[in-house]
Each structure stands twice: as C-alpha cells, then as structure tokens.
Amino acid sequence: MAHTLTVNGTSHQVDLPAEVPLLWVLRDALNLTGTKYGCGVAACGACTVQIGGEAVRSCQVALADVWDEVTTIEGLGTPEALHRLQQAWIDHQVAQCGYCQSGQIMQAAALLAQVPSPTDAEIDDAMAGNLCRCGTYPRIRAAIRAAAQTQEG
Structure with a gap:
C-alpha cells in the first residue's frame, strides 16, 4: 500500500x-x-x-x-552548516565508536527544543534512554550544555 x-x-x-x-x-x-x-x-x-x-x-x-x-x-544540519549540537559534539569529542551518536543528538535536539537551558538533572533524565557503550556520558552532557549556551548567546 x-x-x-x-x-x-x-x-x-x-x-x-x-x-x-x-x-x-x-x-x-x-x-x-x-x-x-x-x-x-x-x-x-x-x-x-x-x-x-x-x-x-x-x-x-x-x-x-x-x-x-x-x-x-x-535533516538536522549539513556539512556546510552544522546544527549547534553537531558542532558541540565535535568540540567536546563526544563520539568514540559513533554508532549511537545520531540517536543521541536527535534526543538532545528534542530536549533543547523543549527546555532551552536544561539543568544537568534534566539532561540526564532526557538522555537516560539513549545508551552509549563507549560511556561518553560526561562529554554528551557537556556538549548539550555548550549547545544550550550557544543558543542563549
């Protein structure tokens, strides 16, 4: 159909x-x-x-x-014009194997659309269902915080 x-x-x-x-x-x-x-x-x-x-x-x-x-x-950004989260991911060297990263970024983008300046607890809560076998969670949180500040500035 x-x-x-x-x-x-x-x-x-x-x-x-x-x-x-x-x-x-x-x-x-x-x-x-x-x-x-x-x-x-x-x-x-x-x-x-x-x-x-x-x-x-x-x-x-x-x-x-x-x-x-x-x-x-x-659809989030392009190589010529990265989304602020994509740039933050690069700046904070989040990805190791990279497999989970598109899902992580899409979840983070939805969070920032709803909560433009999330606390660490809000970030952790929103991202809890996205698993990273490489364990880059501190860098993920830092990248989301940086992208939120970019949005504010």
Whole structure:
C-alpha cells in the first residue's frame, strides 16, 4: 500500500506495508542510513528520530502511525552548516565508536527544543534512554550544555 510521508522537508511516497517500522522505511526505502538499528525494542535509542519535534524510537513506530513530519540526523544540519549540537559534539569529542551518536543528538535536539537551558538533572533524565557503550556520558552532557549556551548567546 502506498504511503506518503515528509522526511527532512521532502515528501516521499513509499509502497510498503503499513506495519513496516519507520526505521526500515528510512534506511531501506529512503536510503537515510544515519538512523541506526540497535536493539529493535526501543531500549537503546540508536534509532531515535523526531516526529513533529518529538523524539521517538523509529524501530517501534509503524509506517501507518507516522503522524507528522519526520526529522532524521540528515535533516538536522549539513556539512556546510552544522546544527549547534553537531558542532558541540565535535568540540567536546563526544563520539568514540559513533554508532549511537545520531540517536543521541536527535534526543538532545528534542530536549533543547523543549527546555532551552536544561539543568544537568534534566539532561540526564532526557538522555537516560539513549545508551552509549563507549560511556561518553560526561562529554554528551557537556556538549548539550555548550549547545544550550550557544543558543542563549
């Protein structure tokens, strides 16, 4: 069945079953591979994207249940004009293996959209569902704080 969805500002028509997870629509049908498969049960956060500005686990959202525009890591910034979080990630050398980072950044972007100047406790609470096997949590928190200050300044 054909479905229309808007991803990163572009309308797409995909002919896939309604129950296909958004993660696979993005990766396989639209070739947007920045969103990663981690666990498949919404426990790790590697597949985090935004739907209507809300951070969601794309492995658990069926194509038919996409209710608003989807934003992936590819739609957050560009190589020429990085999003302030992407720049903060670089400045604070957050990534080690990098696998979880697109999900981490998408979760952090949703947080900053809701809470422009989060406390450390708010950052920790918002990011708790995004796992990093490399353990870069202190750098993640520092990068989010830096991006929040960039937004303020």
